Amino acid sequence: MDFHFTEEQRILRKTARDFLEANCSASFVLEMEKDEKGYKEDLWLKMSELGWMGLIIPEEYDGVGGNLLDLVVMFEEMGRVCLPGPFFSTIALGALSIMESADDGLKSEFLPAISRGELKLTMAHEEPDFTRYDPYSVGLKAIKKGDAFLLSGTKMFVPDAHVADSIICVARTDGQPPARYGLSLFIVDAGSKGLNLRPLKTMAGDKQFEVSFNDVRVSKGALLGRLDRGSDLLDSILRKAVVCKCAEMLGGAQKVLEMASGYAKEREQFGKPIGSFQAVQHHCANMLIDIEGSRYLIYKVAWLLSQGIPAVMETAACKSWVSEAFKKVVSLGHQVQGATAYMIEHDMPLYSRRARIAEMSLGDGRYHRTVVASQLGL
Amino acid sequence: MDFHFTEEQRILRKTARDFLEANCSASFVLEMEKDEKGYKEDLWLKMSELGWMGLIIPEEYDGVGGNLLDLVVMFEEMGRVCLPGPFFSTIALGALSIMESADDGLKSEFLPAISRGELKLTMAHEEPDFTRYDPYSVGLKAIKKGDAFLLSGTKMFVPDAHVADSIICVARTDGQPPARYGLSLFIVDAGSKGLNLRPLKTMAGDKQFEVSFNDVRVSKGALLGRLDRGSDLLDSILRKAVVCKCAEMLGGAQKVLEMASGYAKEREQFGKPIGSFQAVQHHCANMLIDIEGSRYLIYKVAWLLSQGIPAVMETAACKSWVSEAFKKVVSLGHQVQGATAYMIEHDMPLYSRRARIAEMSLGDGRYHRTVVASQLGL
């Protein structure tokens, strides 16, 4: 049992905190919400120079060779400032997918370029015809035609599709939704013919897309993992991505608590700091309780997964809990900080809007509780 | 719109309050929990002399001719002191059933005797084979044999069966559970051959029984309402009984709030009354909010039903809400009053134990929310 981060992780956190505080202010985030691209290439390159793109990528592929806990530290810091841009898509959905696939050819092709900041990825998974999250409710068809596959169907909520060089597409090669069997993952070049994007407009101004595939042709070399058995690979990718998403939320929640408790110490009404009112104290205490639980659960799951333990139940528990916790924290953060924090220019709405995006991303609490229930033997 | 009670209702409340405070102390209630019979006949007779048994019974049957709101006032006061004994069973389950049945012969036979306090009734409805409340999950069979019916099966959670003179038994005369069609109600003489009681032991020491029917013979004159179509009658009986049960809970909740806020004013810690601490204030405020909502919803439903409006959704909403509210109120009541109120001799546990009994009686929140959902068109 050891809750210490390593010296390297502490340095990583400090570097990330300093860099992001200097380069990613709240007004920058608001600006990027309105920006069509949603991030700045020069910031991306700076991050790349710091080695962040390669953080989790093995050294043999020009990466830093870090582990999932290193990545958790990074996402905590990014969540803390609501960093815009395709880092999550490229690393947590993209690089991790390729690493999990254990396909040396694809690794050589993609990982070094990702490491160098030259390549952006994303994943196309959910679909408009399925109105609730379920990873196996996939209807987009990939039909074998000679040495290639033809992909047809529509994907929803694809993050950063407008800047991705390649899209990892979850397709059905056999069976009917919601069968777990019959899914396959393909890496699709974003410039492929037949790919069409429509930007969605979400409450957080993040960049999500509807992506339609009209007979998009991919070679059989684009298959990631095994044909028809993609769900196994998908599950292991999603578990790691879930922890990264939870870490993002944790960073945001921690920042909200700091804002709220800071405000409670300074803001005076009735002749004293509002933080001396028990109601405000208890709101702040409730935030801390929810955050501490989230924090150690995230670290535990990251540790379990980094040990190669599937941790199906713990990961689902983590996403469900942290989603709910972040929601509660932003509610209380607003309640403590009053009308001022309801203004769009205040930092607070950045977090309360993203809390809902993160809640729905990679499965909401409802979905993950169904996983926990099954794991309980129900 | 008028939230005033009539002058008669105010007098009724005052009389009931005074009488019950004088005759039903907390220690008496505790004593009755241990008593096999669970009530005192002399108290029953005094209540009868006050006209309480006949309160809701029409004057033509020797009753007082009151309405459902009068009965709500009475049950509030009874809930306030946790009155033990078969009043609820006899009146809310018994007399109301017979009145709803619109059978003049049965009315003449039963209502005057109930009015005079000479007859006690109860209803046998739920069954051990059905593990969740659902009024139509009835399997006890009534088979026609000549001019009579033979009843076979087992009933659960039958209140006060040990002192009832007659038991209104919900039986299946056609179809299979959980079909709504095919239920019939019979009035069974408690002395009938083949009837067996086993006392259940609940957390509130109230008197509930398992009642088994082994070819119990009843004449066809014992049929209450129409054959096979008992569910219509049952529904309208249960709606009124539900309001009475909610009124009982309201009286209890109000008393808990009075205890808690009284304690908060008197108990000092850190040199001042604990009621000046915001956390305690907010607990008390939350109790009041839940109680006020319960109160006016109960009055509204009682008024609707007394106007002959079925109020299916409102009644179900009422039971669900009031059950949850009473639970929350007793939790907060305990939290405000600390360790002292955790002692069995304190009044508080009377209410917290009964809150759960009442929650489960006549359908828990879960069940009633399914009714509301259907009424919403879901």
Place this chain on the structure above:
Amino acid sequence: MDFGYSREEEEYRERLCRFLDENLTEEIARQNWEDRGVGSEGREFSRKLAAYGFLGMSWPKEYGGKGLSPTYEFILLDELGKRWGCHVPLDVGYTMVGPTILRRGSEALKSEFLPRIIEGEIEFCLGYTEPNSGSDLASMQMKAVEEGDYFIVNGQKTFNTECHYSEYHWLAARTDQSRGAPKYKGISLFIVDMDSPGITIRPLWTMSGERTNEVYYDNVKVPRHRMVGEKNMGFYYMMEAIGSERNQVFIPMRLYSLLQELVQYARDTHHNGRPLAEDPLVRDRLAQAAIELEVARVLADHSRWLESNHMPLSYEPEITKIFTSEMEQRLVDTGMQLLGAFGLLMEDSPRVPMRGRLAWYYLHSFMTTIGAGTSEIGRSVIAQRGLGLPRSY
């Protein structure tokens, strides 16, 4: 005990419903509800509402009202609210300022303002909150110094929401600057022309897209006769109005349309071939929301009944406010659970369900438990006034 309406009241409701079904659009409803500023359609609707005789039912006849029971006003608010959460378009004047003018204003102020309010012609904006005076409103610092027939007003207000389209500012300012005077005994109320020289308005935009304002007063001259009631009594007037204001602002039926839209969504939306409405979890949560709406309605009914019968309002409207506002937050969360990721989409997004109303409601919902007094202050008020607990601060 009677939860019914009289035949006259029901007839009024029917007439009103016909009118609203013809004249009220979602766009008009949203202009007010979302504080987007009441535009020409809203102004026209307001005048029409008045012209058809639906405004002023409970106001005295001498100012253009009909002298009937406030119950009619609540019927109006309920029927408006049922339609996309609409409110009286010029609601600050109609539901908040007007009643105080009626209670405390001079005959001249009454004659000047009340008829125009009832005709749906003018709007006011509240001028209470200051940067350092939120929950502790009585600590306000805006100064009004008497000079002959005028008050000279200086200072700053914030979160004054309707200022950019209102004709008048309903301003609270400190008129007793002497040291040692209790802070709540030195405040007066004024009606200020928004186009008075020296007033500057700066927009503040909320996270849900509404505009509110900072308002700066720089030696603004306000005629003495525009002071409402007695000098230094303003805080008492604000407090005596608060119960009735809550009754007029926190209208449970304004949540009815959101609930109905969610029910409809659950019926119409399928997942893997089955309507969401069949899922016991969905059913349980939507049923709970419907139950809470029933509760909110009886709480409001009770509090309204007190007002309609001129009985004192104490903690009761505070309960309605807290319950209704917190219920709104729970309802929004229920909606979010139902819609999942689709609930994140804003109104002009492809594939958006329910015209993006849910996302807007979410963004808006943070304000409901803060605006017009926080739930925390409210609960202490309930404990102290409703239960007699000692003061906590």
Place this chain on the structure above:
Amino acid sequence: MDFGYSREEEEYRERLCRFLDENLTEEIARQNWEDRGVGSEGREFSRKLAAYGFLGMSWPKEYGGKGLSPTYEFILLDELGKRWGCHVPLDVGYTMVGPTILRRGSEALKSEFLPRIIEGEIEFCLGYTEPNSGSDLASMQMKAVEEGDYFIVNGQKTFNTECHYSEYHWLAARTDQSRGAPKYKGISLFIVDMDSPGITIRPLWTMSGERTNEVYYDNVKVPRHRMVGEKNMGFYYMMEAIGSERNQVFIPMRLYSLLQELVQYARDTHHNGRPLAEDPLVRDRLAQAAIELEVARVLADHSRWLESNHMPLSYEPEITKIFTSEMEQRLVDTGMQLLGAFGLLMEDSPRVPMRGRLAWYYLHSFMTTIGAGTSEIGRSVIAQRGLGLPRSY
């Protein structure tokens, strides 16, 4: 970051599990958990636990311990807890009194008491709470006046739970009666033989059937050498011990068996031919309970890790306590929703499911957020110590 156990720790756990599976019965577990008094079976189990070497793993060797990490103690508490919520049978001495003797007691006290605690031979009862001193413990009035080699003690304690079967009272009493002294600077701790002349015990029965006690002291003579540590420092000793005590008392795994029994019930119980486990509402609620148990466990793990590594404990054990105790109440409600009316039945009723454990848990659950400090005090402690907010009282 490492959430694993060492090989030695895992081996210890395996050995322990084998022992518990053979020797621990539900009856023994309940004697302690339900404060029914530890009977002869419990005493025998306690001695056996010691004899097999499972007690004292982290205690110094000179007093009979093994000088290893406190992690072993937590493994013991977890494995006991998993089995019907069991605790160390003589837990007050083992988890609360012993550590303070070790930290603050004289060499004589250590030698006298520690070996017997580790041998599972003796039990203590806490003597803190008084009728007028609950949350405000430092206001206690029990007096201990020095007279030669003795203190003469007078006064009353209440809710002193294990007194009727313990050998010793772990008594806090006021030793500085001078006016004006801060109330928390005049309290000392004593070890008092429960059979000392002048002690009277009166039973108090709780709503869930446990016995607790009022304890009256009438000129009870307590030898001076039975004072623990320095005079007037008792309150500080109580406070410095509180974090570790919470770590030892609020064991999330004690809720594991209840959760498991509920899952089993949902699987085994049918309604109209379908197992309750198929109902999405049941699944959602039980999953939520399992998730909360995961959260409680990592909170406890973190707080334990601080203790095991001799880092200061601040607000962390308070979080574990609040979360675990409130989670218990939610879990019980989840159980009640699952069992419906059958959950009302007590253990000796016909047709009772789960041996009536759920009804007992419900009755017991009211105490969890009050005993050992209320959630309200706890949240203020968390806000003040964990976040640096100013004092509220």
